[in-house]
Amino acid sequence: MPKIILNKTDTRAPKKLGKEEVKQRTQKLHYRLEELQNLLYAESKHALLVVLQGMDASGKDGVVKNVFDAVNPMGCRVVPFKKPTELEMKHDFLWRVHHQVPEKGMIHVFNRSHYEDVLIQRVHKWIDEKTVKQRFAHINNFEKLLIENGTVVLKFYLHVSKEEQLQRLQERMSDETKMWKYNEGDMKERQYWNQYMKAYEDVFANCSAASPWYIIPADQNWYKEYLIAQTVVSALEALKMKYPGMKSSS
Amino acid sequence: MPKIILNKTDTRAPKKLGKEEVKQRTQKLHYRLEELQNLLYAESKHALLVVLQGMDASGKDGVVKNVFDAVNPMGCRVVPFKKPTELEMKHDFLWRVHHQVPEKGMIHVFNRSHYEDVLIQRVHKWIDEKTVKQRFAHINNFEKLLIENGTVVLKFYLHVSKEEQLQRLQERMSDETKMWKYNEGDMKERQYWNQYMKAYEDVFANCSAASPWYIIPADQNWYKEYLIAQTVVSALEALKMKYPGMKSSS
Numbered sequence: 001m002p003k004i005i006l007n008k009t010d011t012r013a014p015k016k017l018g019k020e021e022v023k024q025r026t027q028k029l030h031y032r033l034e035e036l037q038n039l040l041y042a043e044s045k046h047a048l049l050v051v052l053q054g055m056d057a058s059g060k061d062g063v064v065k066n067v068f069d070a071v072n073p074m075g076c077r078v079v080p081f082k083k084p085t086e087l088e089m090k091h092d093f094l095w096r097v098h099h100q101v102p103e104k105g106m107i108h109v110f111n112r113s114h115y116e117d118v119l120i121q122r123v124h125k126w127i128d129e130k131t132v133k134q135r136f137a138h139i140n141n142f143e144k145l146l147i148e149n150g151t152v153v154l155k156f157y158l159h160v161s162k163e164e165q166l167q168r169l170q171e172r173m174s175d176e177t178k179m180w181k182y183n184e185g186d187m188k189e190r191q192y193w194n195q196y197m198k199a200y201e202d203v204f205a206n207c208s209a210a211s212p213w214y215i216i217p218a219d220q221n222w223y224k225e226y227l228i229a230q231t232v233v234s235a236l237e238a239l240k241m242k243y244p245g246m247k248s249s250s
Numbered sequence: 251m252p253k254i255i256l257n258k259t260d261t262r263a264p265k266k267l268g269k270e271e272v273k274q275r276t277q278k279l280h281y282r283l284e285e286l287q288n289l290l291y292a293e294s295k296h297a298l299l300v301v302l303q304g305m306d307a308s309g310k311d312g313v314v315k316n317v318f319d320a321v322n323p324m325g326c327r328v329v330p331f332k333k334p335t336e337l338e339m340k341h342d343f344l345w346r347v348h349h350q351v352p353e354k355g356m357i358h359v360f361n362r363s364h365y366e367d368v369l370i371q372r373v374h375k376w377i378d379e380k381t382v383k384q385r386f387a388h389i390n391n392f393e394k395l396l397i398e399n400g401t402v403v404l405k406f407y408l409h410v411s412k413e414e415q416l417q418r419l420q421e422r423m424s425d426e427t428k429m430w431k432y433n434e435g436d437m438k439e440r441q442y443w444n445q446y447m448k449a450y451e452d453v454f455a456n457c458s459a460a461s462p463w464y465i466i467p468a469d470q471n472w473y474k475e476y477l478i479a480q481t482v483v484s485a486l487e488a489l490k491m492k493y494p495g496m497k498s499s500s
Contacts, residue, residue: 042430180292
């Protein structure tokens with residue numbers, strides 16, 4: 001796979017695509033996703049782990065709300081990863097993550113993930129480059145472990161432009177219903193934009209062996225949601241699941 | 251409060267209520283619930299714990315799917331309680347439950363709950379009557395602890411008739427998409443119907459001090475879902491929540 005260069009990668013949908021038509025397709029994908037999730041739960045042979053990564057305001061919460069809202073909440077759990085607790089810091093970086101992976105039958109959506117440990121931590125130089133390399137290897141081994149146990153791992157990078165991000169952060173500051181999401185730190189973190197892009201590019205180059213990264217143009221929510229719904233539906237279709245027959249109690 | 255006698259309590263909607271009209275009202279409640287959940291999450295001063303109890307096939311899963319599907323999955327987690335693990339059995343009965351209560355900002359829906367420890371365990375005489383009484387007291391203290399920490403506790407008993415239950419269990423045996431839900435044990439457990447009703451009546455009489463039980467006629471899904479949506483919306487409205495202003499990073 002050629003190396004991904006983010007500032008040469010589109011953040012918007014191809015011009016010829018019509019928003020309304022895409023939205024209709026997304027709606028159909030939602031119905032199919034609901035059926036597939038029910039099958040996943042009933043069959044309980046596989047699990048689905050969705051990893052959402054992206055800069056602040058790249059629309060991770062929106063994917064949760066507008067794509068995974070389609071599925072039965074019984075079979076879907078959203079796991080946000082924030083600043084680790086003191087206890088979590090005393091463990092290896094995968095400890096808190098491993099605990100939260102989906103059991104068979106379930107979909108878990110990671111809102112941020114173990115990748116933060118090679119992103120924010122690297123950008124701020126809280127870890128050295130040797131540790132970064134070690135962590136890439138640990139991440140690959142970890143994802144392989146999950147995959148070999150029947151988990152489908154889908155990793156999405158929400159690719160938003162620096163201009164679009166600024167606009168969204170400013171909107172957070174002025175919209176009463178969004179103000180609570182704004183964090184002073186968001187604007188400071190923007191200064192590290194180029195370092196983040198570089199760190200992400202390294203992640204894609206080093207952590208795509210077991211399960212590939214999907215780079216999702218994310219300046220337009222309707223396109224982002226369509227691509228993610230489509231990718232999730234295709235991945236679940238590929239499992240060729242069937243309703244199991246009667247179970248006996250034992 | 252007068253003692254609830256379940257076999258004198260309706261399992262169906264009042265005749266004068268029209269199904270289509272009720273469904274429209276439920277739809278409006280869903281939109282309101284979505285807004286309120288967003289406020290709950292943004293404000294993060296309160297949490298909501300919804301406890302669903304009822305006989306097999308009383309429609310607990312249906313409530314999860316058709317009521318809580320309305321909310322953003324980011325702010326809602328469904329927690330099913332099944333047969334305790336060996337480790338859980340070595341702890342007090344509230345240990346595994348306490349771990350799963352919602353933090354501020356969140357809605358957790360318990361599909362079965364700590365009440366099973368005074369229901370199935372009592373009906374099968376796995377615990378003695380002295381233990382039952384002790385557990386009632388522990389449950390009340392536990393719920394008080396949650397309430398005093400800002401959690402709204404809503405407890406629903408889905409009241410289904412014995413005839414309706416039979417019909418639903420038989421449907422599970424014949425519908426390919428539902429077969430996996432059927433468990434041989436369900437039919438056996440039906441033999442204890444009267445003991446269960448008695449045990450539930452005792453729960454309502456003894457565990458309604460801190461937060462009342464809502465007895466929901468559950469033979470018709472549309473009516474059950476309406477009543478629960480309405481109760482949840484009213485409880486959240488009563489919190490008079492507001493969007494918080496800008497947070498400062500620290």
